Amino acid sequence: MKHRAVGALIILFVLVAAGCGGGDVKPPKDTRHVVTLWSSMAHRGPQRLQSRLVERAIRGAVYDLSKRERTYRVHYVALDSSAVGGTGWDAGVAAENARRATLDATTFAYIGEVESGGTAVALPILNQAGVLQLTPSSTAEGLTVGGVGAGPGEPYQYFPTGRRTLVRLVARDGMQGALTVELAKGRRCDSLAVLNDGSIYGAGLGEIVTFEAGARGLPVTATATVQPRDDAYRAQVHSVRAACIFYAGEPGKDAVRVITDAARANPKSEILLPDALINRSISDPRWGGISNALGRRVTLVGTLGDPGLYPRAGRYLIDRLSTVGGSLVAPAVVSGYAAAELALGCLSQTRLVKGFPNRSSIIACAVGHRHVSKVLGAYRVLRRGDTTVNSYGQYRISRGRIIFAKQLRAPRPTPRPAAGNQAG
Template sequence: MSCLVPALAFGVAACGDDDESSGGGSASSGSKTLTIYSSLPLQGDSKPQSESVVNGEKLALEEAGGKVGEFTIKYVSLDDATAAEGKWEPGQVTANAQKAAQDKTAIAYLGEFNSGASAISIPLINQVGLLQVSPSNTYVGLTRAEGAEKGEPDKYYPTGKRTFGRVVPADHIQAAAQVSYQKDQGCTKLYILNDKEVYGKGLADAVARIAKEQGLTVLGNDGIDIKAANFRSVASKIKASGADCMFFGGITQNKGVQIWKDVYAADPTLKLFGPDGVAESAFSEEIGKSEKNTFITNPTLDPKLYPPAAQDFFATYKEKFGKDPEPYAIYGYEAMKVVLLAIQNAGDKGNDRQAVIDAFFKIKDRDSVLGKYSIDENGDTTLSDYGGNRIENGKLVFDKVIKAATS
């Protein structure tokens, strides 16, 4: 069972004195106790996945004894979802980011889970010069201009300095992996749906572009109404188009299960492709018969393909929490590990926000549970392998490693 730390505990304080080295935040808290915040959707369909990520983060901190050198590390898990929405909500994301920004002891912020949420929190965290590391954001425009919307990524960094990074490959990698997987399965005519969110629309657009470059016919890229009760008319349109494959750019919480059921009911021969946004038990356990037609890309690989440290992680996780982790747990674990490493590498400046940011961006050839990687100048990991997955009896099952051919 997950042991979640409630969103509480720390009195709201003014940010420290401005310092030109830290993009507007306090250069050093002067404190020997530092706080790492996590912000994830802990309600709705995302709850099992997010709790698994929190467990991974806590496990990494526990293994470090809750300390880095002379610094004691406190961990605060915040919920960026609301009961009313059943998923991440902009106002709650803002409140979480402000809470961390206003805590003088804050040294890092792990989040968000959803790229659209990070589009809101990154500028707030950036203004106080605090390191932000996401275990799961894949939207390209958060860090890179290529394949992004106009003004991205610069608009997310009001100080002009980078403060955000991720331990998961971005969607220019995932989109290429998707198209490779689709071609492997014989797709020739692709119909794309997206949930209109930053992540889903961005990934759908990238898949459309790469699919066309690689010779697939793209018959549509339609944004769906996530408030709709069903998608039977959408499903009929896809069937009438003559598509042999469908791709959904979106998340489980935006009616992923309903789309699968309705599209499959309209055409049981269609191959259905989804991204990491649906690579979770809340999706795989609910799609029913359509699972036999379903193919999912997800950055998490077969545990056997990871280094020995990862085998230890999976075994320890199962022993401690009584079940196998959701796909992103290992990324939560690594996000915490890499932040602790940045604090360690900052030495006696481990309580200096800019020193910790600098240390994060200098990480090179790190041997981790995910394999060896570096952080590039954009804040992106150099990892690029993706996993192709099937669903069997309601469970995500690893199918193959996809070496993504990015254009």
């Protein structure tokens, strides 16, 4: 009897152990197909904080919109577009990231870059492979249209296949240029100096502001590409004289120096800055930005408007991710979520082909149609890749913090000669 009792106990122990997750028992295998969403943003340099917060928003969108999907599982890969030891996005790394995504048959969309220059590098690579690219913050005119503010060959050099594969979830710089001039006139500036850093973004926006100022009757006293490393830099900056000074460029130490030196040469001038410079590295002395005294003279134009005008989900993102300590630090968070939302929505509306995303159908779904976003509201993607999203806000700097001042109404840009057919 004792032997039988012991044997029964051993059998019972084995059965219980097996039922409690023994090594031979595995959870059910996930048989869904895997599809991949990529993003590429700089994890080093002045955009690192915004990049991380935009990536968090994208992860949130992936979870929100794919958690009940039974056919496929979304794999999100967040790549760093900065080089080791670098101070911002790197053209070589941005190109390699784009190539990596194109070589993966499970890729259905690519979100990036934050900077217009990085987007310009990745775009032709992704276009050649037929991958939908979405940018949350690249506003350079030449990415989608030609004419004033665009370089030779733009935008066609970015689309070697002839098909538009870029969607940007912010307005292009044509509107921002017109708005900047109207803002300067509204602040009783009787003259304007326009400086830029020579980048795709800075040079293009500087050209647009100069054009709009001429068309709207605001005298421009100086236009220059200024870079602190140039021998002529000091003479250029100290010769600037205007009631208002506008500087267009990417954030970083060079931008801080140019803004500071131009303001010192014009102690009574107001400083106007564009959306790309809504960044802690510009506004906050603790992050290497301008002084608090100079900050009081600065007005910024941002592509993020009045938070109260966004849908409830958009207001939540602005409050929880875009704003830190009462300061706007990541204006691209809302558009980053919307980019993932659009890509995932089009993926769900198309069928997988032998288990892989139908990239062509996803592009056809995204471009040229009306969409509804729970963070942006309703908008339309034009055939050239621009959207009808055109919200702007005026911001000020107070003790290093970037604070919303008021909603701005974007004026209609002055008609200008454009290269080729800009179908809308």
